[in-house]
Amino acid sequence: MKDMDLRQLKYFMAIVEEGQISRAARRLHMAQPPLSLQLKTLEEELGVQLIERTNKRLRLTEAGHALYQRAEQIVGLVDNTTKEIREFDQGLRGTLGIGSPPGIGHLTMPSRIAAFHAAYPEVSFQWREGNTYRVLELLDAHVIEIGIVRLPVDENAYEIKPLVTEPWVAVTRTAQGQARPPSISLAELARQPLLLMHRQQGIQCHDMVSDALRAAGVEPTVFCESDNVTALLTLVELGMGAAIVPRSAAALKPSEALHIMEITDCRLESSVAITWLKGQRLSAAARKFLEMF
Incomplete structure (x- = not known):
């Protein structure tokens, strides 16, 4: 062979x-x-x-x-090595691989990509989307160099630069003419089926929500769990229940039928960071892009 x-x-x-x-x-x-x-x-x-x-x-x-x-690992490693060698005599050019979850990526990436392109027009981007677990997979495989993730992640394996901490909110379906209160308690929320983010390996956001419900003495009916936030919001829009998601994710599906509320009796928050592999030699483009954060 x-x-x-x-x-x-x-x-x-x-x-x-x-x-x-x-x-x-x-x-x-x-x-x-x-x-x-x-x-x-x-x-x-x-x-x-x-x-x-x-x-x-x-x-x-x-x-x-x-x-x-x-193959993802091998091709990614070869491409990164090729970029590193070319940089020695060609300046800042090539393709930069980045990754982010939906919602957070849409808020943080486009303006920075546009500004970066204005400064370094010969650099193009490969922008991959997925939940935090998928972004870390792509980093480990050297398919991307920089990722935006929800914390916590393993600080022994990844360099971390915190960006923002945001609250989690409730998203419910509200018909036209119905009251739209600014907040809701967990007990009120749990009167309808809940739609929750699916638990990912090593990612604790799912546990954070479950712990808050348990601490409030609430035994909810969980109708659906998914790592696709847009799918959860579509189910809310169809009247299948209420979702608990990060505020940035709640904005992924603008709809008159969806109502976003603060949760009054608990403090659900998650921090977002930009991350890259610890010990990895980043390309010149990646280093310059990180400076924009």
Whole structure:
């Protein structure tokens, strides 16, 4: 078996991310048959099936999922190394990988990206979105250099620069003409089904909300948990319950039917920070971008 090369890994990643070989071929600016052959060759060389073919979409096997995770790390590391070497004689240019959760990223990133582009027009961006756990995964895989996360995170593994502390709020559905009070207690809130952020490994925001409900002696009915805030807000809009989310996340879905309230009898807050891998040599673009925070 010959060794895999970087081109094969990039082809494989494109197929996985696009979900169809035809779309991956268009993204890679190549014909579909040679790309299909590359995938088949890679599977034969490794001696495992990486992707199960169906009529509509492709599905990763367990081996394929493992290879994709490693490919993210390898391609990210090679790209970062290439950027570092080029910087020695080409100045500030290249692509900067960043990541953020929805809501917080929309508030903190666009103005800084615009200002950075004005100062360094030869730098482009790859902006990935996901919850804190996903952002940390992308940092660990060297797919991005800088991420915005909700604290706490492991301070032995990541450098942290605090940005802001924000309250968590209640979001309810309010029909036109109904009263819209500025605040609500946990007991009042728990009279309807609750929609909560899903617990992520190592991320304590879910526990913070659960602890506050327990301390208030409230036994709520939890209708749905999700790490997709927009989905939770859509469920609120459909009358399926009330959500408890960070204030910045509550603004992700502007709607006349949604009413945002402070929670009166507890202090639910989460801190947001910009972070990067401890001990990693950041690119010149990443270092300059960090200065904007």
